Amino acid sequence: MSHSARDWERPGLSERKKRIARAAIEAFLADREPADTGDGSGLVVPDAAWCERNVRSFDLHIGACSTLLRFALGMLVVLLEWLPIVIVGRASRMSRLSLEERIRYLEALERHRVSWFALLFIGTKLPMLFAAFEEGAPLASTGFDRRTTQTRRRLVIAANRGQNP
């Protein structure tokens, strides 16, 4: 039996938590139009399929953890949803904020002087983005010059062999 057939994958998030994760991932991965002046109007919503891949990866990641860690990470996701009122004074859930407001909220969380809030930020951001730049165009955007992360290094000696058989 191949390893892929043997690896059943267990989801770890409820649909509600997936919606929260999707909203956060959208903000983490939003970009600006090249000519944007920085007033927020030029924000580009990331590709939906890309966000969905990251939600799926995050879901499987949590599913691969022990019961206690699954519970803890689930709690972090819930906290991420409800903390805008504490962090940026907006009486709204994170997933209902506009993209620009979500980015501001997450930035404020990252730089918050209370270290627990910064930990909440990093504890959710990292697993949500583990897969974000792992393949395809996002991987290429890092400047990584191999086809995939599993591809072997292109050695100079191999190139020379190709030119001078």
Next chain:
Amino acid sequence: MRSLFGGLARAPAARIDSDASIVHGRELSRGFRHRADVVVVGSGASGMTLAAILAEAGLEVLVLEEGPYYRHQDIAQFTPTQSLRRLFREAGMLTAIGVGQTPLISLTVGRAVGGSSLLTGGVCYRIPSRVHHEWVREHGLTELSEARLEAAYVEVERRIAVTEVPVDMRSLSTAKFVEGAEKLGISMKPLRRNTGHECEGNGRCNFGCPIGAKRSVDIAYLPSLLAHRGRVVSDAMVDGVIERGGRVIGVRGQLLGGAFGAPSHRFEVEASAVIVACGTVHTPGVLRAAGIRSYGLGRFLTLHPCARVVGRFDDALHGWDGALQSCFADSLDDDGTLFNSVYTPVNMLAASFPGVGPELHARVRELTHYGVFGTMVHDEAGGRLVPGIGREPTLLYEMAPRDLARLKKGMGVLAEMAFAAGAREVLLPIFGMTPLRTMDDTRRFAAEPLDARRLECLSFHPLGSARMANDRRRGVVDDSGECFEAPGLFVVDGSVLPTSIGVNSQVPIMAMATRLAWRLRDRLV
């Protein structure tokens, strides 16, 4: 009969329902009862090493591994996130909870056939002489002297092909930090790694070498184990021991990893010698299940806390091209700080950059310009393990103020190296911190107090939760690895190390397992 979770054991079926030498426990349709000369719980650097040596001596050895088995060819095809989910305990998110002024520390621990040896950067050190001397002089452990371990070191280094990393295998990321170090008068030395002369510098040793150059134990020892009288059952979690006449004579547990919702099956294995090699974090749980309450069990744990400093340079470095780890500096070794070259897979590096949205993307687009270097601290024993909810223990760690100061100093020195080599900005692993832009910023960082809870800290070498001692009042196992309180039960993994060692622990653990295996062989054969 004792169990980690209590409760009555169900009688398992008769025999292992497979003739394969590596049995995937998750595919078995029923449990089993088995008899072997030696049963080894855990298949990492220590367990596999010892199992192979005993099998080569003609003993029938059964290795039980909680995690799954993958061929190294399969592992080489995993993306980093697949590796995290399939090979790393807690999918790479195992964390030590900081007590007081201590950061949360993320631990890298393997959970697969091959254990953490699958996840190393291949770095091979011996235990420094001063640590050996301390163990002999202050702990009275003459068996752990440098001279007694010499033959075991030589044997291990031969089998895993330890060689010095040539200078031309260094990545440009590493070269930048080396350049900075030279300007500061810090000398860098080549690391030794277990890749022979086959390393191509693919830069992903810790997520599976694409060409199998890294001689982890699944490559260096497993084939020999299987060629002799050894077998491995993966997906088999031990949760209790079997005792008879006051002596441990076997283990029992359950098979994991079946289809979601499918019932798990029980197993029992009896043997003349029972070896526990579950690693520092999980061995105490098995020993507690055996009724052991020795002083120090689950306490005095050391982690070698590490921090990673990232610098942005004008040149494109493509830091992924080159040996993942290639050189080190021990100029602050007397102060308990080591600097090791390292790199991080691009997707992990990108995810860890500070910022959200456009700010994050701006850094990701410049990723080729970033170089990485690491620092590691020879720490005091501030960790302890307490039974958690479910099968994972909870790890608490209180960092000594001296260790925090060392870590901060190490990060400061790395930032200075980066600026000396021309870095435009340096990202310290401190959540929410503005990047350093100049050498003056580095000096200000050194002068200001550091809130440890904002520190992004890593650990790759948890050690010492079931310490070896020459007296049952001071430790858990004697100098042959046998538990004081449970005759017949041996421990061979990193948990027996009496103190932190200040260097990467794979070769020391394997050398100690080799020496213990030789002594056990003399008793059993």
